[in-house]
Structures are given as structure tokens and as C-alpha cells.
Amino acid sequence: MGPEHSAPDAEALPFETPDINGAFPRLTPEQIDFLDEHGERRAVAGGELLFREGEPFEEFLVILSGSVTILEAYGTPDEHIIRAHGPGRFLGELGLLQGQPAFYTAQVHQAGEVLAMPVDGLRRLVAQEPVIGDLILRAYLARRSLLVGQRAGFRILGSRYSPDTRRLREFAARNRLPHRWIDLETDQEAEELLRRFGIAPEDTPIVIWREEQLLRNPSDAELARLIGLGAPAFHESVGDLLIIGSGPAGLASAVYAASEGLNTTAVDAIATGGQAGTSSRIENYLGFPSGISGAELADRAVVQAHKFGARIVVPTEGAGLEPVDGHYRVAFADGSEAAGRSVVLATGARYRRLPVPGIERLEGAGVYYAATLYEAMECRMDPLAVVGGGNSAGQAVLFLAGYSPRVFLVIRGEALGANMSRYLVDQIERHPRVNVLTNAEVRDVLGKDTLEALVVEDSRTGERRELDARALFIFIGAQPCTAWLPASLALDSRGFILTGREAEACAVAERWEGRGRGCLPLETSLPGVFASGDVRSGSVKRVASAVGEGAMAVQLVHRYLGSLRGAAGTN
Secondary structure, eight states, X not given: OOBOSOOOOGGGOOOOOOOOTTSSOOOOHHHHHHHHTTSEEEEEOTTBEXXXXXXXXXXXXXXXXXXXXXXXXXXXXXXXXXXXEOTTOBOOOHHHHHTOBOSSEEEEEEEEEEEEEEXXXXXXXXXXXXXXXXXXXXXXXXXXXXXXXHTOSEEEEEOTTOHHHHHHHHHHHHTTOOEEEEETTTOHHHHHHHHHHTOOGGGOOEEEETTTEEEESOOHHHHXXXXXXXXXXXXXXXEEXXXXXXXXXXXXXXXXXXXXXXXXXXXXXXXXXXXXXXXXXXXXSTTOTTOBOHHHHHHHHHHHHHHTTOEEESSOOEEEEEEETTEEXXXXXXXXXXXXXXXXXXXXXXXXXXXXXXXXXXXXXXEEXXXXXXXXXXXXXXXXXXXXXXXXXXXXXXXXXTTOSOEEEEOSSSOGGGTSOHHHHHHHHHOTTEEEEOSEEEEEEEOSSSOOEEEEEETTTOOEEEEOOSOEEEOSOEEESOTTSOTTSOBOTTSOBOOHHHHHHHSOGGGTTTSSSOOOTTBOXXXXXXXXXXXXXXXXXXXXXXXXXXXXXXXXXXXXXXXXXXXXHHO
């Protein structure tokens, strides 16, 4: 990509961006020498564009001499510098590894030399060279978090009261996509943008990127295609394994299956990471003594699955499952289909809603079911409340207390320790900004267009009080995502999937006769269809347990596929 601006004035070079939380490390001479063996050097001129916002990354670039500025809104009146880098720094962010386009533009400030490596070469390097590969991956994860916090990327312009605006914002947040929401009601920029693009308020929400691309009330799939998440066409051939759901269990299955040579495709209706992806910090996950956010855990798993050749398709929602000629065909809500010799169901569960009159109208306008950086920034400096007595609620309270002056934790029980890990209980009880209300239930939400207060009832005395809370976060258990499954797949009384002996007991006898085996531990009442994670009846609702079940399911898939080959060999 050649120069498009005149060479910048060297004297105007800003100070180099400091290394924030490992986001911008400087490579050592030895590391650069190692990369030199896998790339090529080339001279770059002042003003030259190395990559541009909205276009795919083609190369991994290391600055050998000169300097590079990172620009947002390049070529528009809003253009500004957000980063500046000198020799030894490398460019790019997480989207480079995940096949997404760039969310900013890189322009050479002072002429010099760069080391260029094809993106596929970098992916192999991250997979095969743990020291430098982990350095790059950690930097890219940190850079994505910084972009999200700076509200870089595309813009969503719409009313806070619009269900479609809330849908688009949730999709972007769950997929950890850098973006900025412009509120039609309160943001002064909204009116100017509507005039610029000739859009009437009733035609919102709209998505704007690069001042060139505008989508009017796009579907999730259309937004996904805009930023490189769009689902490619499914292969007509029958794969070895289809994984429905890409939370911890589904991602674990994708990593282990692909690494063991199975042709693997994983899909998810909304985003990778599942409910765990909305956790601000998981502190009791093995191997991460300082904790890890659900988003980082998911992003690392996605990179790992891609490394072994797994296909991950988002957003794609399962709509039907049926056996066809010795394999299974899964129909999706968008009309597409995919076929696999085996299936792992890891669709997880969705948060339950509070049985409070009128709460639906405030969802996304003060009522939330996830506590990520997006929600925290939206209600920062406001008092808020969290409902729930489990680990998800505890993690949310501690995270949100870093942004809010006061956080109420509302639980029905008499004490926190009944369903919450001790380490969370101790931190919550010591936190000066957290007030715990026991034996309490939310009875009403106040506010016409946005949440203004809550009415909470003491279950012992019946006394009601009004809480000054401008946001309400709800973590009160979950409902399994199984409504789309066929009646022939056995569920328990709560809708979770039965597996093993319980599933076999519910299946018609003919289904297992002649197979020479019983139902495998994670196998459902349909032979070759397995279930893992939160959607499985009797599972332990913990991230580590879901990952373990996802890995275990792959071993059982191997046994099932082996039995098919054995049966074919005897015929």
C-alpha cells in the first residue's frame, strides 16, 4: 500500500506510546533476529500506509527503524493519532490472528525499515514458538482491551429505547468488537451524523464504519460480515464433528478434536465464550493465580482452535437436528445446513429474568444480564444493584465496584456462603463500596425510559424499601438452550439434556440393539450425539468442569467413530 499523504513532519512526532500492561512490548535484538529468518525486510517512506482501517491484515510488521503512528478515522475530519511506535515495536492486534479487518490505520511517520511476515506465518509462529508466540498473543489481547475501552472501531447510532439498538450493542459487546454507541436521544454528535448521511431518526439504528460503509438496522449476521466474522458457506461434505455452542465446553471440544485430526466445525448463535465470556474475572481457574477474564479465556481458545484447523462460525443458531443416512444434519436459523458424523451439543444456558412487572422494557436501558467493560462504562459513577447469590453475581459485584460509588448485592438467602465461593465472599464482605442485602427480593423497577430506582422487599418482615440504583445486573440462574432439539432427544424435567444411562433408559430399545454397546457417558439418547457443559443434566456449573467435559466428549467421539468404522468393516 503506497503513500497517500505527504510525509509527516518529523518534529511533530508525539512521544512514543508507553507499554501499557504488556500491550506494546519492545522486541529484543535476539527476537528480531529470530523473526528475520521468517520474514523479509523492506524500506518504507514517510506517509506510507502500512494497513488501513476496515481492510484485512496481510502482514505482521516489526518496526526496524523510523516510526509509525496509529490513526483512527483516517482521511476524515475526525482523524487523530491514538498510538505512536518506534524501533523494536510490532504492529497489529487480535483481529490479525482471528481474520478480522483492522480497526485503525497505520501510517509511517518517519521513513525507515520494517520486517514483514505473512499473517499465516505469524499464526504458525504463535502456535510453534511458545516464548515469542505468547509475547505477541498477550500483547494483542491487551491491545484489543484498550481499543474496547477507548470506544474505537465502528459506530452504532440508535436510541437507547430501541430493541434493535440494544441487540446490535449486545452482539458487538459479546463478540468483544471495538465500537462506539451514539445515543440518538442524548449525544450531540447524533444529529450531525444523521444530516451527513441523510438518515431520518425513524430509520435508525445504523452502523457506520470508515465514513464509507453504512448499514441500516442490520441483522447480527450482516454486522458480522462487515467486520469479518461473517459465516462462510458450509461444506457440502460430511465432517467428522459438528459442535453446536462455543462456550468453554464447545471451544474445548473444538481445540481437542481439531488437534487430533478430526474435521471440526463449531458454531454459536451469538458469540464465542458463552456466559463465561461475560465474566469480568475468573479467579479460581486452574493455572491463572491472578485470575483471567472470560473474554481473554475465550479469545485464547479461539486462536488455539484456529491453530489446529477448526472452523468457528458466528453467528449461526441451531434450528433442527436429524439423522440422515448414517450421519446427522443440523439446520440453522438462517436456512443453511451442515452435516457431521457426530455432534457435540454445548449450547449452554441463558440467564433467567426476574419475575418483576415491566422489567422487559428496561432491558438494555438499566437492566443487564452481563457485566463486561461495556456495561461498566455505561453506568460508571452511578449507584447500581446486582441480584444473585452465585459466583457469577459475586464476580460482577467486585468488577462493578471498581466503577460505581455504591453497589448493592441483593440475595434471597440469609448468607452469601451458601452458593458462592469463599474467596468471593471474603472480598465482597471487605469491600467498602459493596452493601449486601440478605433475605431480600426485587419487587418493582422504577423509571419510565431508564431505570431510576428499585423496590426491594425484606422476605422476613414484608417491609419494602426503595434503592437508589440506576442499573440492575441479574444473575439468578439459567435456562438451557434446548428448545430447538427434536423430541427424540431426551431431556430432564427442567429441559437439560440427559446423557449416559439416564439417556439410554429414555430411548427406544431399538435405537441401541445391534450396536454391541450401551450409551457412552456423555452420549445422549441419539447415538453419536453428545452433550457437555451447562446444557447437560447434572453437570457442575463451573468453567473448569465445562472445559473438562468438552475434552472428554472428544474422546467419546473417537470411540463412536471407531465403532462406525468397525461396523462398516464387518459388513
